[in-house]
Amino acid sequence: MPEPESLLLYLLLVLLPQLLWVLSNSSGVAVCESCSFFWNSPAGHHYGVDQRNSSSNSTSSVTHLTTSSNSSVSSSITAVSVTISSVHTIHGVSGESKSLAPEYHDPVVASLCSCDVNHRPQTRGRVRGKENSFSVDGWISNLTTADQLTGGWHSSHTLPDLSGPCTLQRRNSSLSEEEFLEHFAYKEPVVLTGTPDQTLFRAHSTKLRLLLDYGHEVITVATANTNSYHRVRMSLCEYIDTAMKPQTYDCLGNETLYHFGDNDRESWSGLFELYLLPPYRLPGMEPVLSFGLAGPHTGVPFHIHGPTFAETIYGRKRWFLYPPAHRPVFHPDVSTLHWATYTLPFLPAEERPLECTLGPGEVLYFPDSWWHATLNVDTAVFMSTFYSS
Numbered sequence: 001m002p003e004p005e006s007l008l009l010y011l012l013l014v015l016l017p018q019l020l021w022v023l024s025n026s027s028g029v030a031v032c033e034s035c036s037f038f039w040n041s042p043a044g045h046h047y048g049v050d051q052r053n054s055s056s057n058s059t060s061s062v063t064h065l066t067t068s069s070n071s072s073v074s075s076s077i078t079a080v081s082v083t084i085s086s087v088h089t090i091h092g093v094s095g096e097s098k099s100l101a102p103e104y105h106d107p108v109v110a111s112l113c114s115c116d117v118n119h120r121p122q123t124r125g126r127v128r129g130k131e132n133s134f135s136v137d138g139w140i141s142n143l144t145t146a147d148q149l150t151g152g153w154h155s156s157h158t159l160p161d162l163s164g165p166c167t168l169q170r171r172n173s174s175l176s177e178e179e180f181l182e183h184f185a186y187k188e189p190v191v192l193t194g195t196p197d198q199t200l201f202r203a204h205s206t207k208l209r210l211l212l213d214y215g216h217e218v219i220t221v222a223t224a225n226t227n228s229y230h231r232v233r234m235s236l237c238e239y240i241d242t243a244m245k246p247q248t249y250d251c252l253g254n255e256t257l258y259h260f261g262d263n264d265r266e267s268w269s270g271l272f273e274l275y276l277l278p279p280y281r282l283p284g285m286e287p288v289l290s291f292g293l294a295g296p297h298t299g300v301p302f303h304i305h306g307p308t309f310a311e312t313i314y315g316r317k318r319w320f321l322y323p324p325a326h327r328p329v330f331h332p333d334v335s336t337l338h339w340a341t342y343t344l345p346f347l348p349a350e351e352r353p354l355e356c357t358l359g360p361g362e363v364l365y366f367p368d369s370w371w372h373a374t375l376n377v378d379t380a381v382f383m384s385t386f387y388s389s
Contacts, residue, residue: 104241108152112211113237149360151314152207153379159246159296162340163377164318166191166356168364173279180280185307189321189366191356196276198313198361204271205313205381210293211237213270220262224294225253226301226332232257240293244379247297247337254333258300260292260384275383278309278363285387292382299336299375302328307387311363315380319364320344320353322371328353336375 104110173194184190203209215237223230234243243257265272272289285307296315304324310317320340322328329351330339344352357377358364366372 104237106241108207109211109215109237109241112208113215113235113241149314150378151202151205151381153314153381155296155379157246157296161377162297162318162337162375163316163357164355167354168321168356177280181283184365184367185280185282186367188323189354189364189370191358192278192309192363192365193361195278195311195361195363198276198311201271201274201276201383202313202360204274207240210271211240214268217264217267219259221257221259222262223254224256224258224298224300224335226303226330230254231262244293244295246295247299247335249335249338249341251335252333253301253335256298256335258292258294258298260294260300260382261290263291277385278311278365280309280365282307282387285389288386288388290384290386292380292384294376294380294382296376296378296380297337300373301332301334301336301339302330302371302373304369304371305386307366307368309363309365309385309387310358311383311385312358312360313381313383314360315376315378315382316357316359317380317382318355318357318375318377320355320373320375321366322353324369324371326371328371328373330373336373339373340375 104113168189168191170191170193172192175190175192180190204213216235218233219236219239221232221234221239221243239257239259243259247256263272268291272291275289277287299318302320302322310319318340320328320336329343356364
């Protein structure tokens with residue numbers, strides 16, 4: 001049975017906003033001044049591409065998202081403070097502005113994001129000391145087996161299962177650092193299993209928890225093509241609700257928004273400090289973490305960078321890899337979904353890539369300058385550790 005505090009928190013954050021919305025909608029007036037529920041705003045909420053740092057010559061308009069606050073009404077339950085206070089404003093290049101309240105379609109996002117949710121500062125990342133009120137055992141016991149596996153990120157769809165074989169070596173935690181440096185660090189990819197237990201990080205990476213802690217944080221998302229030309233800023237709530245949709249075969253990578261990295265390290269430090277680095281180090285290099293969320297059948301086409309450990313937290317992610325000297329045949333703006341469907345099956349054996357589909361808790365390592373492309377088989381949550389000198 002859920003603890004009383006958890007049940008009360010659920011009633012406040014999930015059921016109460018929906019009840020208030022229904023009551024206010026039937027009467028045609030707002031519930032209170034400080035909660036901005038609009039039921040006559042335009043459907044959808046789209047933000048233009050910020051091309052100030054783009055090399056493209058496109059003439060798309062530039063828009064910027066800002067948030068202005070009204071008076072707030074706060075109530076606290078345990079360590080959570082709920083404040084209802086936000087009105088979203090879009091400013092166009094003409095200087096005109098108008099107030100909009102995003103109409104969220106995902107029921108979980110709608111429940112948690114329709115009003116601003118703020119936490120007391122100590123609720124983020126306050127998980128290591130004795131004062132911690134978050135219980136991993138309690139979190140696990142209150143979830144179904146399916147939710148433990150998916151973190152609430154599973155979405156119902158009829159998409160084909162695009163997982164594939166694994167042609168890479170798999171090594172468990174018995175792999176020593178000396179063996180790793182000798183056989184893999186500079187030579188070939190490897191899939192690592194039994195890496196540090198990320199249960200605590202997984203608990204804070206569920207859909208519900210991320211929306212509670214970071215839903216109104218503004219993130220930067222980039223187009224999912226090889227060069228990631230365009231970047232857009234939006235809240236995590238809006239990204240999860242509007243952009244984490246299944247990729248379609250006719251949608252180009254440069255038309256698909258994808259969140260990977262570009263997190264404000266100070267704002268997200270409470271989450272990042274929970275992630276345990278892989279147990280292997282590369283001499284003379286320093287690790288940098290990059291966190292991502294993406295919808296099913298999305299991915300990034302072939303590209304290269306430095307040595308990387310890439311871990312799947314929720315969902316499944318399929319990887320395709322070529323050694324540095326073997327440049328794959330691909331178009332930088334064509335999605336991995338399209339490539340895997342219409343190019344990969346027709347490649348001769350000698351031209352086929354190494355590949356592997358990783359599940360939760362599995363880590364892929366690949367050395368410097370290896371070509372790689374990704375395809376999220378499911379809605380996926382992932383963390384990469386990039387090494388750089």
